[in-house]
Each structure stands twice: as C-alpha cells, then as structure tokens.
Amino acid sequence: MKNLFYIVLSLILISCLGVSSIVYANETLNVAIMSAHGMSDSAQYVAEQFNKKYGDKIEVEVTPIGFDVLLDKMLIDFSTGSNLFDVYSVGYHWIGQVGLYLADLEKVKSEYPEIVDPNYDEEDFSKILWDTYTTWQGKQIGLPFVGGTLTLFYRTDLFENPEYKKAFKEEYGYDLKMPQLGDDPLTYQQLYDYAEFFTKGVKWSDAKQYGMALPAAAGDPLLSTFCCFFGDYRRSPEGIKELGKVDPDYGDYFTEDHKVAFDPKISDFGLKALKDYLELGKFSPAPETLDWITTSEPFSSGLSAMMIGWGGYWPSITAPSSKVHGKVGVSLIPMPHLGGWNVAINNDSDKKKWAYIYMQMLTSKDTTKILYKKFTETPTRNSTMMDNELQKDNPDLWVMAPSLERVSTRPKIPVLAKLEHSMGTILSKAWTGELSPEEALQRTADDWNRIVKMAGY
Amino acid sequence: MLGLKRNYSNNNYSKDINIAKIVFIGIPLLSMVLLIIYPTYYFIKMVLSRYDLSFMREPVFIGLTNFINIFSDGFFWSSVFNTFIIVVFAVLIEFVLGLCLALLMRKTFFSGQIIRSLFIIPIMIPPIIIGLDFKLLFDTFGPVNGFLQIFGIDPVNWLGTPFWARTSVIIADVWQWTPFIFIILLAGLQSIPEELNEAAKVDGATGFNLFRFITWPLLIPSATVALAIRAIDAVKIFDVPFLLTQGGPGGATEVLSLYIYKTTFRMGTMGYGAAMALIMLIGLSLLAVLIIKIINLQNRIGWD
Numbered sequence: 001m002k003n004l005f006y007i008v009l010s011l012i013l014i015s016c017l018g019v020s021s022i023v024y025a026n027e028t029l030n031v032a033i034m035s036a037h038g039m040s041d042s043a044q045y046v047a048e049q050f051n052k053k054y055g056d057k058i059e060v061e062v063t064p065i066g067f068d069v070l071l072d073k074m075l076i077d078f079s080t081g082s083n084l085f086d087v088y089s090v091g092y093h094w095i096g097q098v099g100l101y102l103a104d105l106e107k108v109k110s111e112y113p114e115i116v117d118p119n120y121d122e123e124d125f126s127k128i129l130w131d132t133y134t135t136w137q138g139k140q141i142g143l144p145f146v147g148g149t150l151t152l153f154y155r156t157d158l159f160e161n162p163e164y165k166k167a168f169k170e171e172y173g174y175d176l177k178m179p180q181l182g183d184d185p186l187t188y189q190q191l192y193d194y195a196e197f198f199t200k201g202v203k204w205s206d207a208k209q210y211g212m213a214l215p216a217a218a219g220d221p222l223l224s225t226f227c228c229f230f231g232d233y234r235r236s237p238e239g240i241k242e243l244g245k246v247d248p249d250y251g252d253y254f255t256e257d258h259k260v261a262f263d264p265k266i267s268d269f270g271l272k273a274l275k276d277y278l279e280l281g282k283f284s285p286a287p288e289t290l291d292w293i294t295t296s297e298p299f300s301s302g303l304s305a306m307m308i309g310w311g312g313y314w315p316s317i318t319a320p321s322s323k324v325h326g327k328v329g330v331s332l333i334p335m336p337h338l339g340g341w342n343v344a345i346n347n348d349s350d351k352k353k354w355a356y357i358y359m360q361m362l363t364s365k366d367t368t369k370i371l372y373k374k375f376t377e378t379p380t381r382n383s384t385m386m387d388n389e390l391q392k393d394n395p396d397l398w399v400m401a402p403s404l405e406r407v408s409t410r411p412k413i414p415v416l417a418k419l420e421h422s423m424g425t426i427l428s429k430a431w432t433g434e435l436s437p438e439e440a441l442q443r444t445a446d447d448w449n450r451i452v453k454m455a456g457y
Numbered sequence: 458m459l460g461l462k463r464n465y466s467n468n469n470y471s472k473d474i475n476i477a478k479i480v481f482i483g484i485p486l487l488s489m490v491l492l493i494i495y496p497t498y499y500f501i502k503m504v505l506s507r508y509d510l511s512f513m514r515e516p517v518f519i520g521l522t523n524f525i526n527i528f529s530d531g532f533f534w535s536s537v538f539n540t541f542i543i544v545v546f547a548v549l550i551e552f553v554l555g556l557c558l559a560l561l562m563r564k565t566f567f568s569g570q571i572i573r574s575l576f577i578i579p580i581m582i583p584p585i586i587i588g589l590d591f592k593l594l595f596d597t598f599g600p601v602n603g604f605l606q607i608f609g610i611d612p613v614n615w616l617g618t619p620f621w622a623r624t625s626v627i628i629a630d631v632w633q634w635t636p637f638i639f640i641i642l643l644a645g646l647q648s649i650p651e652e653l654n655e656a657a658k659v660d661g662a663t664g665f666n667l668f669r670f671i672t673w674p675l676l677i678p679s680a681t682v683a684l685a686i687r688a689i690d691a692v693k694i695f696d697v698p699f700l701l702t703q704g705g706p707g708g709a710t711e712v713l714s715l716y717i718y719k720t721t722f723r724m725g726t727m728g729y730g731a732a733m734a735l736i737m738l739i740g741l742s743l744l745a746v747l748i749i750k751i752i753n754l755q756n757r758i759g760w761d
Contacts, residue, residue: 072722079510079725097511097725218705286597286617288706298598414511417724425532425708432619432707 027058029354032073032085034341035064036312038375039089039146045374046362058354071417074098078346086349087359089145089341095136096249096413102141103345103352105134112353117360124365124381126404131248133342133380136412142342143363144380149336149403150228151311151396152186154178154194156329158204158305168197178331181398185332185406188232188276191306195283198305205302213307214280215295216287216431218424223410224337225308226427227252229277230262231408232335233269242267251409253419253448258457263445264438270445274430274437281431288431300324310339312378314396330396336403337410340380372397415455422447503731510725523732533733535708536716543623543698543712544691547630552684554631555638560668562639563646573643577636584633588700591629592616595701619709622702626710629697634690638683645679646672685748689741713737 033043040062047060063085065073071094077084078101090098109116122130125144133144158164159178168176172193179185195211198204215221231252233239243266244256255261262270281287285298292310299307300316302323309317311330318328343362345355361367368381372390378400379385385401411419423444430440504523506516527533562573579587594601595615602612615625649672657671695714698704704711704719711719717737721730 075510075722075725079514081514100512217703218707219703286614289597289614289617291703294596297596301598303598414509415724417719421532421719421724424705425535425711428705429707432617432709434619434707 027351029058029060029351029358030085031060031062031087032065033062033089034070035066038377040064041375042371042377043362045371046367050358050361060358081348083346083348086346086351086355088344088346090142090344092133092340092342093410093412093416095141096411096416099136099141101347103347105140105356108345108352108356115353115357117364120360121365124383126382128404128407129380132338132409133340136249142344143359145343145363146341146377147380147400148310148312148339148378149407150224150308150333151336151399151403152306152308152331152333153299153317154306154329154331155324155327157327158198164202167202171197171201178329181402186334188334191334192280195280195306199283207303210285210298210304211283211306212280213290213295213298213304214284214287215290215292215308216281217289217291218428219420221291222428223420223423226273226277227408227410228333228335228337230270230273231337233273234261235406235408239269249412251411253411260445260448262441264442270441271438274441278430278437288428308333311396311400315376330399332399332403336407338407413457415451418451419448422451500731503728504735506728508728510727516728523729527732527736532716536711536713539710540692540712543626543694544688547627548684548688548691550631551635551638551687554635556642558639559642559646562643576639579633580636584696585700587629587633588697591625592701595625616702617706619707622706622710626698626701629701630691630694634687638687641679641683642676645676649675685745688748689745692741692744
C-alpha cells in the first residue's frame with residue numbers, strides 16, 4: 001500500500017512537470033537594458049506592448065542591469081557563447097569591444113524582409129547619431145535607442161537677475177546671456193567668464209558658491225569631458241586641416257590616419273584644450289572627484305551656478321524636491337560630447353527575427369515620442385526632439401537637436417577601456433598637481449601610442 | 458528498489474559496499490574535480506595564454522609573455538606600491554588601536570559585554586556598505602568637512618588629492634577592521650593568568666614594565682595571528698577603494714586587486730588579469746610565510 005502511494009505520488013509530480021512545461025512552452029526573448037534614467041522603464045513598456053501582440057508565440061523579458069556591470073556581463077556572455085540575452089543596450093563607446101559579437105542587421109533584414117517596417121524612417125536620425133550608434137566597420141550593428149550629449153545646465157534666476165547682468169556687463173563688456181534656440185553657441189571664453197563671475201564676481205549665495213560644477217573624475221567623466229574641450233579644437237577648420245577628418249570609428253581623439261591627435265608632438269591643440277579644462281575647473285568644487293552623479297549634487301543643492309552633465313539628468317535635477325526646482329535652464333556647451341545607447345542583437349541569438357521586431361518597435365517614430373512623454377529619456381529621433389508640443393512641456397528638449405550639429409565623439413575601438421584607464425590614471429595627475437599639464441598630456445599620449453601599437457592599430 | 462527485502466548474502470553485501478564507495482567517495486571526488494582541479498587547470502591555462510574577450514572565445518597559448526608584460530607594466534607596479542602603503546599603515550594603526558582597546562577592556566566591568574558587542578559591529582557590515590558610507594562622509598560637502606568647519610578648519614579634499622584619498626581608504630579600513638584585532642587580542646589578554654601580574658607587582662613592577670615584561674611576551678602568539686590574518690586580508694582590499702575613489706585620483710588608490718579587476722573585466726584581458734592574480738597569490742603566500750618566520754612562531758607555540 002505504501003509503495004503504491006509512492007508510485008501514484010511520483011506519477012502526479014511528473015504529470016505536473018509535464019503540464020507546466022507545456023504551459024510555459026512559449027519562447028522568451030531576453031533583453032538586457034541599462035538600469036538608469038528611463039531606459040529600462042522604456043524597454044519594459046515596449047515589452048508589454050510586444051507581448052500583447054506576439055505573446056502567443058514569444059514573450060519579451062527585460063532585465064535591468066547596472067552601468068558598472070553591464071559591459072562585464074556582455075563580454076562574458078559573448079565570449080563564452082552563453083547567449084544569456086538576445087538583445088542588449090550597448091553604449092556606443094563599447095561598440096569597439098563587443099562589435100564582433102553583434103549581429104549584422106542588414107543580414108537580418110535581408111533574411112526576414114517581411115519584418116522591416118517601411119515607415120521606420122532612418123532619415124529621422126541625424127547622420128552623426130546614425131553613424132556613431134549603429135555602424136561599425138561598415139556593418140549596421142544596432143538601432144539608436146537613447147541619445148544624449150553633454151549639456152550645460154544653468155541657474156535661470158542668476159542669469160536673469162538684472163543686478164547681476166549689469167555687474168557682468170560692467171566687468172566683462174558684453175551681456176550676460178545664455179544662448180537659446182537659434183543663437184550662436186557659447187565660446188569657452190564666455191563660459192570661463194560666466195564661471196569666474198559667479199564664483200567671485202558677485203555674492204549670490206550665503207553658503208560657499210561656485211560658478212561651475214565640472215566633471216573630471218578618472219574614467220568616463222574625464223575622457224568624455226576632456227573631449228568637449230579637445231573636440232572644439234579638433235573640429236575647427238584649423239583642426240581638420242592639421243589632423244584630418246574625424247573617423248567615426250576612432251572619434252575626436254585620433255587623427256584621420258589614426259594617430260593620437262592630442263599628442264603634443266603632433267599639434268598643440270591637446271595642450272590648449274587641457275589648459276582650458278583646468279582653468280575652468282578652478283571655479284568648480286573638487287572636479288577630480290566629480291563623476292556624472294556627483295556633478296549634479298552641488299548644482300541641485302544650489303551651490304553652483306552651472307554644471308556640465310548629461311541631458312538625461314534633467315528630471316532628477318529639476319524634481320520638485322530639488323533646491324533648484326523651477327530655476328534651471330539648459331544651453332549648449334561650446335563643443336558638446338556625444339553619449340548614448342543603441343540596442344543590438346547578440347549574434348549567438350537564435351531569435352534574431354523577433355529581436356529585430358522588438359528593437360524596431362522600441363525605436364520607431366511613434367514609440368520614441370510616447371517613451372519621451374512617459375519617461376523623458378533623451379530621444380534619438382529628430383521628429384521627437386523638434387516636436388513643438390513636446391518642447392513646450394519640456395524646457396530641456398530644445399537643446400538636443402542643435403547639440404548634434406557640432407559634437408565630439410569617443411573612439412569605438414576594442415582598446416577603449418585601456419585608453420580610458422590610461423587617461424584616468426595619468427592625465428588626472430594634471431588635476432592633482434602631481435604632473436604639469438605638459439607632462440601629463442605627453443605621458444598620456446605616449447601610453448596611448450603604446451596601447452594602440454600593442455593592439456596592432 | 459521499493460519493496461525489495463534486504464538480503465545480506467555475501468553478493469548483496471559486496472554490491473552495497475561498492476555502491477557506498479561510489480556514492481561517498483565518487484561524489485566528493487567529482488566535486489573536487491569540478492570545483493578545484495578543473496578550475497585550477499583552466500586558471501593555469503589562462504595565465505599562459507592571451508585571452509581577450511573582445512575578439513576571442515578561446516585562450517591562445519603565449520607562454521610567459523603575460524609575465525614579461527606585467528613586469529614592464531607601470532600601472533601594475535603603481536598598484537603594488539599603493540597596496541603596500543595602504544596595508545602597512547592600515548594594519549599598523551589597526552593593531553595599535555586594537556591593542557589599546559583590548560587593554561582598556563580586559564577587565565570586565567558592568568556593561569562591558571554590551572560595549573564589547575557594540576565594538577564588533579563594524580566587522581559585520583559588508584565592505585561595500587562601508588565604501589558607500591565613507592564616500593558620503595568624505596564628500597567635499599559631506600559631514601566630515603562640515604564637522605571640521607565648526608572648528609574653523611578649511612574643508613579637506615578627501616577624495617581628490619592622492620594623500621587624502623589614501624588616508625580616506627585607510628580610515629575606512631581601520632574603522633572596519635580594528636574590532637577584529639581587538640577581539641583576538643582581548644582573548645589573548647584574558648588568557649594571561651592574573652597571578653603573573655600580581656606577582657610582578659609584588660616585586661615592584663608597574664605600568665609599562667608590566668606590559669613590556671609580562672603582558673606583551675605572552676600576547677605575542679595572539680598578536681602574530683591577528684597581524685598575519687589581517688595583513689593577508691588587507692592585501693586583498695577591493696570594495697572600499699572601488700566605491701570610494703574607483704582607484705583615483707591619478708591612480709593613487711588603485712590597489713592591486715582593483716587593477717586586476719579592471720584588467721580582467723573592464724578591459725576584457727582575462728589572461729593578463731589571471732597572470733597578475735597568480736603573482737598576487739604567490740606574494741600573499743610568501744607574506745604569510747615571512748610573517749610567521751619573522752615572529753618565530755614555530756618556536757613560540759611549539760609547531761614542528
């Protein structure tokens with residue numbers, strides 16, 4: 001009797017497993033998205049729409065992954081062929097490291113022509129954005145998902161104060177004014193003057209006051225922000241003449257023939273840019289400690305008159321709980337730097353067709369507008385950026401399209417992480433005073449040359 | 458098997474023994490192969506290979522090239538130096554503070570147990586939390602600078618200058634691990650018979666002499682254990698510099714384990730990172746032997 005009981009129980013358990021495996025027989029499209037701003041929320045929202053439409057065949061499961069570990073996870077997944085995720089959000093600067101493992105979307109489209117949306121409209125993306133986010137070594141490896149350039153945030157109450165405007169005009173001889181849509185962008189001299197004025201030219205705060213919160217922490221902040229200063233020279237007519245055109249795969253830090261462009265042995269643009277960066281840093285609290293998040297803290301706390309940061313930080317900086325709520329405007333820095341993310345397909349995925357359908361949904365014209373309204377994640381499409389209704393409701397939106405007209409970019413080469421580490425360790429010694437700017441720049445250039453040479457470029 | 462009557466004839470007994478051997482030896486052996494032997498083999502393979510995750514799915518044998526490159530890698534030596542500085546100062550301060558606390562707390566008194574329990578709370582906090590907490594504390598506009606300003610002291614750029622950044626890492630480490638030294642030394646002190654001190658006092662010994670000639674010699678075994686464990690553990694420091702400074706500014710707090718992490722996972726050069734990890738392992742092993750030899754542990758506690 002006891003044995004019969006065990007046999008029956010075993011059969012029931014096996015049946016349950018069998019039923020459950022039938023119930024959950026639908027395939028899953030696994031999507032890994034960076035868990036910041038509205039990115040993962042956007043992906044989740046579109047996943048729900050996708051599942052409503054295709055849920056009888058396949059369901060999308062979105063996994064938010066932190067910025068600090070996303071690249072590590074991608075590299076491990078790709079190099080081991082584990083195929084943990086079918087779709088990844090990929091920072092464009094990581095494309096060099098993971099590009100070989102991403103599916104060629106032209107091949108996917110030619111294999112499944114029926115899934116290509118005729119209304120997708122690739123022309124709706126600016127060329128620089130399309131070239132930077134989606135192409136690598138002649139292949140299309142992604143679709144633009146989230147945009148963003150380094151943007152100047154400023155205190156509107158300070159810049160529009162009649163007293164301060166008068167005092168500034170008396171001291172500097174021109175108007176205190178932040179460029180708006182259609183105006184000429186700021187020069188670095190103007191930015192410097194504004195920062196100096198609000199640091200020591202006028203007393204606008206009871207606490208310690210700074211003209212600028214400027215990121216210079218080792219790593220991505222230093223690499224990207226220095227590119228704003230260097231890119232201004234690099235993309236000037238003199239820069240193009242001396243260093244050649246900017247290769248989209250190599251970015252502003254390399255010459256047209258892929259030498260280190262800021263090397264003092266090649267030109268003096270690097271040193272000029274570094275000195276501009278260091279000079280502006282005098283008006284910032286401890287720039288060598290400021291990363292993307294901590295840069296917004298002195299500004300949000302009302303201690304600095306301006307800050308340089310990613311446009312995506314607008315919602316957190318201007319939240320009702322922020323001390324500067326209602327007092328923030330945005331403008332163009334003289335040479336914005338391009339950030340941003342694409343969505344790409346793992347080449348090991350056996351669900352490329354569904355992956356492409358999902359990615360197309362996520363980045364379509366209509367969806368981009370909806371996602372911006374819901375989650376205010378920085379858009380990639382011109383139709384969203386230049387939408388009048390959206391611009392009325394979102395004071396930071398107007399700056400996005402103009403910032404793409406003249407923008408600097410990072411390299412998309414496999415050794416970027418080594419270059420970033422090298423710059424973060426050596427060039428930051430110019431910030432700490434351990435090395436002179438000349439020495440720091442030359443040593444960084446020498447190390448970059450060594451890294452690039454060892455990698456065979 | 459269900460419902461079979463057990464029949465312990467010779468054949469069945471031998472069969473059961475064989476099954477028992479397979480189960481009780483085979484499973485642990487399989488676990489060893491899976492968890493120790495195979496990973497060790499693969500680790501050695503990676504150490505002798507080029508394995509760049511950006512474009513390789515399998516390591517490629519390059520012999521000792523990784524080690525040759527490591528020895529000419531300025532960042533590696535810089536990280537070794539940073540680790541050395543932080544470990545020496547942190548462990549030294551932890552030892553002195555731990556010893557002072559243990560000497561103060563050695564005599565039991567009312568609420569002593571409670572206070573001792575409170576002292577060991579820092580050890581129980583995950584290092585990652587310690588790193589985050591101290592990052593907030595040492596922020597330019599953080600409470601530490603706020604406290605200093607009350608006394609008219611200018612704010613310190615704790616995380617932005619090499620000296621203060623290293624000091625911040627050391628302070629965080631000392632805060633967390635002094636209680637560890639304290640516990641071990643307290644146990645050592647409490648094992649010293651009180652009669653020895655009393656006898657010494659009768660002979661006229663006081664204060665520092667008591668400590669120097671009675672307490673300290675008998676405390677050396679405990680001190681050795683505390684120092685050895687703490688030093689070896691400190692060399693592996695990672696969480697605090699990772700969260701506090703990310704190795705900056707200017708690489709001043711980039712300790713060896715952090716550089717290995719960046720090389721292996723951020724840069725994707727697994728073979729190179731594995732080779733550095735092997736050097737670190739050998740270094741730690743030598744350190745352990747050195748500490749024990751220097752303090753002459755074998756003679757003091759009768760090891761053969």
